[in-house]
Amino acid sequence: MGAHGPAKGLMRWVTTTNHKDIGTMYLWFSFAMFILGGAFAMIIRAELFQPGLQIVEPEFFNQMTTMHGLVMVFGAIMPSFVGLANWMIPMMIGAPDMALPRMNNLSFWILPPTFALLASTLFMEGGAPNFGWTFYAPLSTTYAPDTVTFFIFGVHLMGASSIMGSINIIATVVNMRAPGMTYMKMPMFVWTWLITAFLLVAVMPVLAGAVTMMLMDVHFGTSFFSAAGGGDPVLFQHIFWFFGHPEVYIIILPAFGVVSQIIPTFSRKPLFGYDSMVYATASIAFLSFIVWAHHMYTVGMPIAGELFFMYATMLIAVPTGVKVFNWITTMWKGAMTFETPMLFCIGFVFLFTVGGFTGVMLSLAPADFQYHDSYFVVAHFHYVMVAGAVFSMSAAVYYWLPKWCGKMYDETMGKAHFWISFIGFNLTFFPQHFLGLAGMPRRIPDYALQFTDFNTMSSIGAFIYGASQILFLFNVIRTIVAGKPTSEEKTWDGAEGLEWTVPTPAPYHTFTTPPDVK
Amino acid sequence: MHLQAKRLLKLTLSPVLLLLGLLSTGAWAEEAQRWQVNMAPGVTEVGAQIYDLHMTVFWICVAIGVVVFGVMFYSVFTHRKSLGVKPADFHESTTVEIAWTIVPFIILIVMAFPATRTLLEIYDFEDTELDILVTGYQWKWKYEYIDENGENISFFSNLRTAKSEIYNEDNKGEYYLLDVDEPVVIPVNTKVRFLVTANDVIHAWWVPALAVKKDAIPGFINEAWTKALKTGVYRGQCAELCGRDHGYMPVVVNVVEQEEYDAWLAGKKAQAAEIKALMDKQFTLDEQMAAGKPIYDQYCAACHGLNGEGGVGSAIAGSPVATGTVAGHLDIGVNGVPGTAMQAFGAQLNDVDMAAVITYQRNAFGNNMGDTVQPIDVYNFKQGQ
Ligand SMILES: [Cu+2]
Numbered sequence A: 001m002g003a004h005g006p007a008k009g010l011m012r013w014v015t016t017t018n019h020k021d022i023g024t025m026y027l028w029f030s031f032a033m034f035i036l037g038g039a040f041a042m043i044i045r046a047e048l049f050q051p052g053l054q055i056v057e058p059e060f061f062n063q064m065t066t067m068h069g070l071v072m073v074f075g076a077i078m079p080s081f082v083g084l085a086n087w088m089i090p091m092m093i094g095a096p097d098m099a100l101p102r103m104n105n106l107s108f109w110i111l112p113p114t115f116a117l118l119a120s121t122l123f124m125e126g127g128a129p130n131f132g133w134t135f136y137a138p139l140s141t142t143y144a145p146d147t148v149t150f151f152i153f154g155v156h157l158m159g160a161s162s163i164m165g166s167i168n169i170i171a172t173v174v175n176m177r178a179p180g181m182t183y184m185k186m187p188m189f190v191w192t193w194l195i196t197a198f199l200l201v202a203v204m205p206v207l208a209g210a211v212t213m214m215l216m217d218v219h220f221g222t223s224f225f226s227a228a229g230g231g232d233p234v235l236f237q238h239i240f241w242f243f244g245h246p247e248v249y250i251i252i253l254p255a256f257g258v259v260s261q262i263i264p265t266f267s268r269k270p271l272f273g274y275d276s277m278v279y280a281t282a283s284i285a286f287l288s289f290i291v292w293a294h295h296m297y298t299v300g301m302p303i304a305g306e307l308f309f310m311y312a313t314m315l316i317a318v319p320t321g322v323k324v325f326n327w328i329t330t331m332w333k334g335a336m337t338f339e340t341p342m343l344f345c346i347g348f349v350f351l352f353t354v355g356g357f358t359g360v361m362l363s364l365a366p367a368d369f370q371y372h373d374s375y376f377v378v379a380h381f382h383y384v385m386v387a388g389a390v391f392s393m394s395a396a397v398y399y400w401l402p403k404w405c406g407k408m409y410d411e412t413m414g415k416a417h418f419w420i421s422f423i424g425f426n427l428t429f430f431p432q433h434f435l436g437l438a439g440m441p442r443r444i445p446d447y448a449l450q451f452t453d454f455n456t457m458s459s460i461g462a463f464i465y466g467a468s469q470i471l472f473l474f475n476v477i478r479t480i481v482a483g484k485p486t487s488e489e490k491t492w493d494g495a496e497g498l499e500w501t502v503p504t505p506a507p508y509h510t511f512t513t514p515p516d517v518k
Numbered sequence B: 001m002h003l004q005a006k007r008l009l010k011l012t013l014s015p016v017l018l019l020l021g022l023l024s025t026g027a028w029a030e031e032a033q034r035w036q037v038n039m040a041p042g043v044t045e046v047g048a049q050i051y052d053l054h055m056t057v058f059w060i061c062v063a064i065g066v067v068v069f070g071v072m073f074y075s076v077f078t079h080r081k082s083l084g085v086k087p088a089d090f091h092e093s094t095t096v097e098i099a100w101t102i103v104p105f106i107i108l109i110v111m112a113f114p115a116t117r118t119l120l121e122i123y124d125f126e127d128t129e130l131d132i133l134v135t136g137y138q139w140k141w142k143y144e145y146i147d148e149n150g151e152n153i154s155f156f157s158n159l160r161t162a163k164s165e166i167y168n169e170d171n172k173g174e175y176y177l178l179d180v181d182e183p184v185v186i187p188v189n190t191k192v193r194f195l196v197t198a199n200d201v202i203h204a205w206w207v208p209a210l211a212v213k214k215d216a217i218p219g220f221i222n223e224a225w226t227k228a229l230k231t232g233v234y235r236g237q238c239a240e241l242c243g244r245d246h247g248y249m250p251v252v253v254n255v256v257e258q259e260e261y262d263a264w265l266a267g268k269k270a271q272a273a274e275i276k277a278l279m280d281k282q283f284t285l286d287e288q289m290a291a292g293k294p295i296y297d298q299y300c301a302a303c304h305g306l307n308g309e310g311g312v313g314s315a316i317a318g319s320p321v322a323t324g325t326v327a328g329h330l331d332i333g334v335n336g337v338p339g340t341a342m343q344a345f346g347a348q349l350n351d352v353d354m355a356a357v358i359t360y361q362r363n364a365f366g367n368n369m370g371d372t373v374q375p376i377d378v379y380n381f382k383q384g385q
């Protein structure tokens, strides 16, 4: 590698502008946050193991639910996909690096201090943010702990980081594709990220606006969200969910991309309906802007609003269905093998679809009057977030790890990770559907006695799921340290795409001269 | 069929069958049961409609799931490299793509009809016969019955579960966390409109059996209605995160026959009239001390101690406030100390009780102020601020 190799020591990581280094840092950072957010979840589930208060007080419980949500969404899932984008997009489109490498460095290095700040609020007077990750006003303004100011600052920083990250991805995909790599030849992962990046650029400023208005309400005497001063608490929810609904697609679209890469590989058959996948992704992105108030059916909207948001939301099932059908048809008449990445993808398709079903149920406004803010919703979004985003991320790591480090992971351990996750996950979240339908509200530290059995079951599942992630960490570290070396360019015989044409492990610089794409 | 495919069929069907078994275990009681896995239709027309909608969509999803997952698992079990299969090469079919865009769309339209119908029903506020103003407080509910003649009656409804049950020092009662000191009472077969609002943060008033969930938003008044077709006690909880004790503000609705409701209402009105009569009365210090003690013990002692020694709240014995001006003392009693556990009791205690408890604090535990606070003093204080 000589002069073109990485610098040595700590400064390599601080000053790096290399997309692979930055991708690696993003991935490790997001895994650290995944463990932290997971630890919060374990506290929540431990408290809910039995009725009554055993371990924590309600104040602290609320801090845990809030921090769990914030850390998982903004610290674990989003950065993990940015890390994946950093590693893979240049290699998939035949570019030497990201278009804006210095900004890339900055957008990563904003994150660790931001989350350190957010986590430190746990030790401050008044405690960490306790108003839920959706931070509805006025609970998050007039009635918030003092640390809300740090929270607002943190959200601004995360937003800045995300916007920089997405501008970088857009710039890279638009400008740096190898000759011959037309848009309709791009791998699905690149497509889904391109669309995600546009969503991010569109909605992160909206979130920034919301928290800025909160800041004004808290410190400068305005009343955006206080009826007493002429404002409106519901306005907050409209703004939040205008960001929040696209946000859930920001999380899931890259996951769709990953699955669309991996299923064809292990089916040894090209992705079915590539074009329709692109159009479906674009339609989902468009629809995601006009459905936000389905989170607010019970706020007292006029009936015309209810109907509009209900119909629009139901529509999303169409392009989402197309995706699922395409994945399954890709498997159809393939010659499948079931290495760990494929197992996670099949798990993804199965469980994400279950989450999609409950999504359709939730879209129906009248039924939502019963489901809303109950454990049914908690079950629904963990099916799409965990079995969706996290499963696909696990698949991605196993799939590309050999390419990243030139070592093979332990397949048996990988499969064990999948099966334990799968069982633990379902044991945790499937009973939560029942709890919600029987009437258990979300975000409560204690519950009526008839909810005991399923809560206990759910907590046991959560501990199993949590433990399986330690196995994952162990497997990854073991691979890097002592995995069986591999130098095959194509780790998987069915894999297609430019990333499989570079040497294994991928050298520090790839595609310094652009490849020819036919 | 392949052996494996058969095994697979069994595997996929068994959880479905299990679920079916659970779903069909007879009619649901109105109260949540142990091991309950499904929504209950409850005791209203709308609730039954919502339940039907829920079940329709559920079965549609099950049907789609059986087909889609059936195809997927069939493929997973038969189209394997280990069985020596050679992969096919197709990757496109416009016809198929169009079909699976249109078919789901049609299914959605089928779902939209009953959903729209039920929604219109929920939004139909014609002919309501009784109005109750529901106000969420951190962390209790207040109910006010709107009376044409302006003779509204109102009361607070607090969690009745003892701290010792919550902290596992005592056995938990049957209605653990779902019991209140004073339930809201409504007549059966009557279309009751709830006007829902809040005093501080957003709450949500939810009673599953009555099929009502509505956000209680400070500064705004939302409407919801129910018509219970069966008498009974129906329980629910606050559904919107509202701070520390969000898990501890249940809703209990007592649906009774019309006659029983009338009697209850008359009793409430008589009580209110009694208090009104007492407003003008001048009490002696001894009378106020005797009246104040039980109120203190019930409402204040948990934080201030039975002997005024303090605890969560500051000590009342020798307190500068309790031995200071009456106005200053009333101010804290009526308005509380914002940002502390000392809440505003102005709305929760009527003026007669407030006068008694303040007098008690000023003259018990060695605080010998010798002054007597009268109901009219509290009234004047409230008017003056
Ligand atoms: Cu949404």
Ligand SMILES: [Cu+2]
Binding pocket: B202, B203, B204, B238, B239, B240, B241, B242, B243, B245, B246, B247, B249
């Ligand atoms: Cu609440």
